[in-house]
Amino acid sequence: MTTTAVRKPPTGVGVRGRWLHPVAWWLWALGLATAASRTTNPALLILIVVVAGTVVAARRPQAPWSRSFGVFLRLGLIIVAIRVVFQVVFGLPQGTTVLVTLPTVDLPDWLAGVRLGGSITAESLVFALYDGLRLATVLACLGAASSLASPYRLLKAMPAALYEVGVSVVVALSFAPALVTDLQRVRTARRLRGRPTSGIRGLTGSAMPVFSGALDRSIALAAAMDSRGYGRMADLSPRDRRITAALVLGGLLGTCLGLYVLLDGSIAAPAGLPVFLLGLAAALLGLLRGGRRNTRTRYRPDPWRTPEWITAASGCAAAAAAVVQGIVDPSALNPAVTPMTWPQVPIIAVVGTLIALLPAWLTPEPPGIVRSGSASDTSTTSPETGVAV
Amino acid sequence: MIDFDDVTFRYQPGGQAVLDRVDLHLDEGELCLVVGETGSGKSTLLRAINGLVPHFTGGELSGRVTVAGRNTRDFPPRELADVVGVVLQDPMSGFVTDMVEDELAYGMESLGLPRDAMRKRVEETLDLMGLAELRNRPLLSLSGGQRQRVAIGSVLTAHPQVIVLDEPTSALDPGAAEEVLAALQRLVHDLGMTVVLAEHRLERVVQYADRVVVLESSGTPDTGTPAAMMALSPVAPPVVQLGRLAGWSPLPVSVRDARRLARNLRADLARVAPAPDSLARPGAAAQPESQLPPAAVPAPRTGLLRRRASRAATRAETRPAPVLQCRRVTLSYGPVPALVDASLQLQAGSVVALMGRNGAGKSTLLKAAVGLLKPVTGEVRVAGHDPAGLRGVDLLRQVGFVPQEPADVLCEDSVRAECRAADTDSRLAAGTTAALLAEISPEVSLDAHPGDLSEGQRLSLVLALMLAPAPPLLLLDEPTRGLDYGSKARLVTVLRRLAHAGTAVLMATHDVELVAEVADRVVILADGEVVADGPTREIVTASPIFAPQVAKIMAPEPWLTVDDVAAAMAVAQ
Numbered sequence: 001m002t003t004t005a006v007r008k009p010p011t012g013v014g015v016r017g018r019w020l021h022p023v024a025w026w027l028w029a030l031g032l033a034t035a036a037s038r039t040t041n042p043a044l045l046i047l048i049v050v051v052a053g054t055v056v057a058a059r060r061p062q063a064p065w066s067r068s069f070g071v072f073l074r075l076g077l078i079i080v081a082i083r084v085v086f087q088v089v090f091g092l093p094q095g096t097t098v099l100v101t102l103p104t105v106d107l108p109d110w111l112a113g114v115r116l117g118g119s120i121t122a123e124s125l126v127f128a129l130y131d132g133l134r135l136a137t138v139l140a141c142l143g144a145a146s147s148l149a150s151p152y153r154l155l156k157a158m159p160a161a162l163y164e165v166g167v168s169v170v171v172a173l174s175f176a177p178a179l180v181t182d183l184q185r186v187r188t189a190r191r192l193r194g195r196p197t198s199g200i201r202g203l204t205g206s207a208m209p210v211f212s213g214a215l216d217r218s219i220a221l222a223a224a225m226d227s228r229g230y231g232r233m234a235d236l237s238p239r240d241r242r243i244t245a246a247l248v249l250g251g252l253l254g255t256c257l258g259l260y261v262l263l264d265g266s267i268a269a270p271a272g273l274p275v276f277l278l279g280l281a282a283a284l285l286g287l288l289r290g291g292r293r294n295t296r297t298r299y300r301p302d303p304w305r306t307p308e309w310i311t312a313a314s315g316c317a318a319a320a321a322a323v324v325q326g327i328v329d330p331s332a333l334n335p336a337v338t339p340m341t342w343p344q345v346p347i348i349a350v351v352g353t354l355i356a357l358l359p360a361w362l363t364p365e366p367p368g369i370v371r372s373g374s375a376s377d378t379s380t381t382s383p384e385t386g387v388a389v
Numbered sequence: 390m391i392d393f394d395d396v397t398f399r400y401q402p403g404g405q406a407v408l409d410r411v412d413l414h415l416d417e418g419e420l421c422l423v424v425g426e427t428g429s430g431k432s433t434l435l436r437a438i439n440g441l442v443p444h445f446t447g448g449e450l451s452g453r454v455t456v457a458g459r460n461t462r463d464f465p466p467r468e469l470a471d472v473v474g475v476v477l478q479d480p481m482s483g484f485v486t487d488m489v490e491d492e493l494a495y496g497m498e499s500l501g502l503p504r505d506a507m508r509k510r511v512e513e514t515l516d517l518m519g520l521a522e523l524r525n526r527p528l529l530s531l532s533g534g535q536r537q538r539v540a541i542g543s544v545l546t547a548h549p550q551v552i553v554l555d556e557p558t559s560a561l562d563p564g565a566a567e568e569v570l571a572a573l574q575r576l577v578h579d580l581g582m583t584v585v586l587a588e589h590r591l592e593r594v595v596q597y598a599d600r601v602v603v604l605e606s607s608g609t610p611d612t613g614t615p616a617a618m619m620a621l622s623p624v625a626p627p628v629v630q631l632g633r634l635a636g637w638s639p640l641p642v643s644v645r646d647a648r649r650l651a652r653n654l655r656a657d658l659a660r661v662a663p664a665p666d667s668l669a670r671p672g673a674a675a676q677p678e679s680q681l682p683p684a685a686v687p688a689p690r691t692g693l694l695r696r697r698a699s700r701a702a703t704r705a706e707t708r709p710a711p712v713l714q715c716r717r718v719t720l721s722y723g724p725v726p727a728l729v730d731a732s733l734q735l736q737a738g739s740v741v742a743l744m745g746r747n748g749a750g751k752s753t754l755l756k757a758a759v760g761l762l763k764p765v766t767g768e769v770r771v772a773g774h775d776p777a778g779l780r781g782v783d784l785l786r787q788v789g790f791v792p793q794e795p796a797d798v799l800c801e802d803s804v805r806a807e808c809r810a811a812d813t814d815s816r817l818a819a820g821t822t823a824a825l826l827a828e829i830s831p832e833v834s835l836d837a838h839p840g841d842l843s844e845g846q847r848l849s850l851v852l853a854l855m856l857a858p859a860p861p862l863l864l865l866d867e868p869t870r871g872l873d874y875g876s877k878a879r880l881v882t883v884l885r886r887l888a889h890a891g892t893a894v895l896m897a898t899h900d901v902e903l904v905a906e907v908a909d910r911v912v913i914l915a916d917g918e919v920v921a922d923g924p925t926r927e928i929v930t931a932s933p934i935f936a937p938q939v940a941k942i943m944a945p946e947p948w949l950t951v952d953d954v955a956a957a958m959a960v961a962q
Contacts, residue, residue: 063487063527152486167485188761189797192790193854194781194814209800212840217482224483227439228544229470229499295501299494299511367525 017365020059022149023157024308028055029145031315032356035322036137039333040130041343045137047350048318049073051357052144059359060147061366072143076136083132087124089116095123095338127337156298161248161290164231171221178217182210234295241293247286254279311359321352390583391415391438391551396452398433398442407433409609411452413602417550418581420573422594422615424622425604426873427843431587432478434604435553438585439473440466457550471500474544476554480536481528489531489539490515490524496547510546518542518572533747534565538572545576552576554586558593559870562746562899563934566593573597589873592626592902592938595619596643615642624874627902627938630951634958647942655946658954661961662946710773712737712861712893713758718767720753720917727753729917730767735893737861740884742904742925743897744935745914751897752793754914755864758895759790772861782858785815789855793866795847796839804842804850805835815858826853829883845876852883856892863887865896869903881906901929905937905949925949 029052036048053069060066088102098119105116155166186206187197197206225231258276325348326333332346393413399406407430415421423431436442440461443450454461457472466475474496477483486492493514497507515521518538523531531539537557544552557573558566574597576582588594595601601618603611611618619629620640628647632640635654641647713735720728728750735741743751756762757769760776769776771787779787792798801807808822826833830849839847848868855863869877877900884894884907898904904911904925911928913921913935921928926947929935940949948954 064529065487150487152488152491185792185794185797189792190800191761191780191784192759192792193798193811194785209797220477220479220482221485223436223441223445223466224475224477225485226445226466227441227470227473227475227477228485228496229467229547230485232467232470232499232501296498297501297504297507299491299498299504299507 017367019061019150019153019302019366020148020311020359020363021157021302021304021308022154024304024311025149026145026154027312028315028356028359029141029148031312031317031319032144032353033138033141034319035349035353035356036134036141038322038326039346039349040134041333041335041346041349042130042133043343044333044346044349044353045130045133047353048137048356049140051353052141054357055360056144056147058361059363059366061150063150065151066147069140069143069147072139072146075143076139079136079139080129080132083135084125084128087128088120091124091128093119093121093124094127095121095340097122097340099125123337123340126340130335130337153302156301159287159291160294160296161244161287163294163296167225167230171218175214175218179210179214182213186210186213232295234293240289244286244289247282248290249286251279251281251283251286255283307359307363310362314356314358318349318352318356321355322349325349325352390417390419390457391585392453392455393437394453394455396437396450396454398430398437398448398450400446400448402449408437411610413610413612415583415585415600417583418577419599420577420584420597421586421600421602422591422598423585423587423602423604424591424618424624425587426624426875427845427871429604431604432555434602434610435475435555435585435587437461438551438553439469439475440464441475467499470496470549471547472549473551473553474541474547474549476537476540476544476552476557478555479560480540483540484528484543487527487529489520489526489528492528492539492543493520493546496543500547507546510548514542514546517545517575519568532565534561534568537561537565537569541569541572549582551583551585554584556588556871557586558588558590560747560867562744563593563901565747566590566899567934570594570597589871590900591624591874592628595626595629596645598642616640627951628942631939631942631954634951634955644938644941647938651942654954655943658943658946658948658957658961661957662948711735712772713895714768714770715754715758716768716770718754718757718764718769720757720762720764726917728757728764731914731917731919732767733912733919733922735862735895737891737893738888739910740888740894740896740908741910741912742908743895743912743914744899744901744904745920749914750917751914752866753917755790755866755895755897758862758864759788760784782815785855785858785860787860788862788864789858789860791848791851791855791863791865791868793870795844795851798851798854799839799847802838803835804833804837804839807839807850807854808835811854811857817857822853822857825857826850829853830879843876844871845873845879848872848876848880849883852880856887859892861892863892863894865894865898867898868896869898869900877903901935901937902950904935905929905940906952911935 032048032052036045039045053073056069060069092115098121101119102117104118107116151170155163155170158166183206186209189209190197190206254275256279258272258274258279261272261275322333325346328348329346332344333349335341335343391413392415393411396408396411396413397406398408411434423434425431433442436446437450437454438456438461440454442448444461444465450462456469459469459472461469484492485495490511493511494507497510502510515524518541520535520538520542523535523539528536528539537560541552541554541557552573554573557569561569570593573584573586577584577599586594595615598615600612601615601622603618603622605611611621616639619625619642620633622629625633626642628641628644632647632650635651637647637650641650711734713733715731715733718728718731719726731750731754733741733754743754745751753762757764758771758776760769760771760779763777771779774783774787776784776788799807801810804826805823808826809819811817811822812819823835826849829852830846833842833846833849839850842850868880872880881903884896887894888907888909894907896908908925910923911921911925912919913928921931926949929937929949930940930944930947933941936944937949939951939954943954948957
C-alpha cells in the first residue's frame, strides 16, 4: 500500500533473516525526525522522506503493521493541505507578492487578533507549505519506524514494569486492522440485504455490529490471555508498589520536562540537561523496582549487535548534522520567504541525512515470509489486512 | 485428573442452572468427547475446567472442580495455566502475538520459564505439531488447519496435563481436521495427556474418544464408552445410525468396525443395488413431495412453495438458460490468484456443493456469484443479470446469500424487527418474512433478540430473510458450521424443499455428510481451479477424504446415506 517499491519476496521455504532490534529502528527514526524538526528547507525535508522511504522499502517485513508507512505519508499530505488552508483563511500576510485578495470578514472587537480573508501572498503560502512539510516529514519518520519495527517485538524489549501497559497498547494496535476487516464484512452483509452501504444510514447501520464484534473479540482475547498465564505476579508489599509508582511517574515527568527544555532552542539548554538526566535516572530506577513484581521471562530477545549500532548511530548522525548545520549556517536550514529565495543546499545536513540511508544495506533482512497457504477463504484474512504474498 | 463433584452453575444467581449437579471424573490419558445440543452447557463445562467459569464469566458455582489436585475456586485461570491448556473456538481471536514462534513461546514467558528450556520446548512442539516450516510465518497468513495446530501447540509448550478444546475441527476442511485430530491422538497416546473436547461433528471425532459425555439441556451429563453412549444418544453420526438400522452389536463407532460388521449386509444388498447412474439423488426434482416431513409444511397460504413453483415453471418455459452461469472467471486478491478460469453452471432446482481445502476459492466463487467481487476476466450471470450491477431490491430478487457468519446480516434488536425490515427492503407485503420463518423454524420467538438465538435458529432466521423475495438462486457459505444434528436435519429439509420448488442452491461446505444428503452435484476447487465437477456419488466416492461414512462402509455398493441403505433394505425384503 505504500508508494514505495515493494521488495520481491524471497523464494524458498524458511528463508532465514533476523529481526533488527526494534529500539534501533526507533532511534534511527527519531534521529531523522529530529533532523526534520530543525529545518524548513523543502529540499532537505524531501530528502529525509526519500531516505526513510528507501529504507522502509528495503527492510520492511511482510506483516500487516508494516504497511503503516503509506498511511503516515497520506496523513502528512493531509496535514500540509490543512496548514495551507489555515494560512489562507486565518493567516496574516507576509511579503508583498499578492496573488488573490479574498473578501475580509469583519469580526467583533474582542476577536481583534484574528483575521478572516484578506489578501493572500505567495510568501505566506510558501511559508505555510514549508511549515506543513516539516510536520509531515516528522510524521513520515515515525511511520517508517512503525512499519520497520514490529510492535510485538518492541513490547518484548520493554522494561518488565511497563509490560502490562505495553500489552494494552499492542492489543489496541492489532484491533485497528481487525476493525477494518469487520467493517468490510458488515458492509458486505448490508449489501446482501439490499441496504445502503455508504452515507449516514450505511454508517450508522454498520456501527453496531462492528462494535459488538470488536467487543466479542476482545473478550475472547482476554479469556485466552488469562488462560495462558497473563498477569501472574510475584507478591510485593503495597509500600513497595507506591514507591515504585512515585519513582516512575516523577522520573518520567522530569525526563519530559528536561527533554522539552533541551529541544526547544529558546530556553537555555544547560538548565535542561540535569533535569533530564535526573528524571531519566529516577524513571529507570522505578522501572527496575517495578520489574521485580513481574516474573515473566523472555523467549529469544532480539540481540543488539553491529547492525543495531550502525542503525542507531546513522539516525543520530542525521540529527547531529542538522544541529551542527544550525550552528554553522542556520540560513540554509530555514530559507527566507520574505523576500523569496531558492532554498540553498545545507551541505552538512544533507550528508548527515544520507548517512541514515546506510541501514538499507547494512542491516540483516527480516525473516523471509513465504507464500501463504491460505488465500482468503477464512474470514480473518481479507485482502486488505492479510499479509501480502 | 479432572474431578467435578456435584457442580452446579448459574450465570445469574437464582437463574436457570447451566450445569446441574454434575459429577464427572476423568483419568489421566483419556480423550473425552463432550456432546450436546447448542445451549446444553458444553462450553460452560469446558471453561469450568480451567476456572474461566466462574472467575472470568461471573455467575454462581457450587460444588467443587479440581484439576490435578488444584481447586479452581482458589486458583484463577492464570494460576492454572501450567496444568490446563485451553484452545477456544476461534483460534485467531485468542492469539496474542503475530508470529508462529512467538505465539508458541507466549505461555512459557508468562510462566517465567528459563530461556534455554523455552528454546527446547518450542523446537519440540514445532516438530510434534508439524509446524517447523511455519515458524517464521505471520499468524495471519496461515490456513485454518495451521492456525488450529498453532493454537494447540501454543498451549502445549507449557506442558499442561490437560488440554481442553472447544470445537477444534468445525471450521476445518476434512483434511485439516484429520491433521488436527491425529495430532491430538498422538498427545493422548504418546504423552498420556488428558484431552477434553467438544464437537458437533461426531462423525469426525467419536472414533477417537475413550469416553463420551452427553450433556442434556437439563445440564446433567451421562458418561460412558462411545459405543454405549451412542446407543442411547439422540444424535449420532451416520456410522452409528447405520449400526442401529442393521442391528449390529456391539454398536460400531468407527468406519473400520462397521465395515467388518457390514460384510453380510453388503452381500444381501448387492443384488438390489441399482446401476450407479439410475439412482436419483434425494435433492433431485424427481422426488415426490410426500417424502417431505408433513409437519414442517403447513398449507403454504403464504405461498412460498406455490409461488416458487409457479415462478420456476414460467422460468423454465420462457428461459431455459441456467440460473447461475460463470464463464471462465478469473479473480485475484493482489498478486494471489483466487479463482483461475473457473466455469460453473447451475440449473433451476439443482443443489450443488462446492468443496475443497480452506482457501481453495470457494468463498470467492460465491462472492463473485452474488456480485461482491467482480471478475477480472470472464463473466458471471445470475438469471441473465450481472450481479455486480444489482443493488437493493433488484439484488434481493435475484440471489440470496447466507454468509459464513449468519449473524453478520442481522442488525435489528428483535426477530420481529428483522422480519419487518426484510419486508420493507424487498418490498413485500408485511408479514411475509415472519410467515416464512414460522414455516422454516416455528419455535423461534418473534420477540427474541437475534443475538440470543442458537446457531441453528439464527441460520433459520437468515434463511427466511434471504428467501422471502423468492430469489431463483440461493448461496450458502459453510451453513453447517457449529450446527448440531437437529438443526442440520432441518436445514436439509429446507434445502430439499427449495430444490423441489425450483430454486438453484449453491453451497460451499466441508461437511461431506451434508453433501451426501442433499447435493446432486459436487464441484471441487483447488487453488482456484475447478478440478472436478460431476454427480455427487461419482465425486465423493472417488476420494476417501470426501467420502461420507456410509459410502466408506458400503463400498463398492453405491449408497451414500443411511436413508439410501434403509430404502435398499426395504426393497431387499
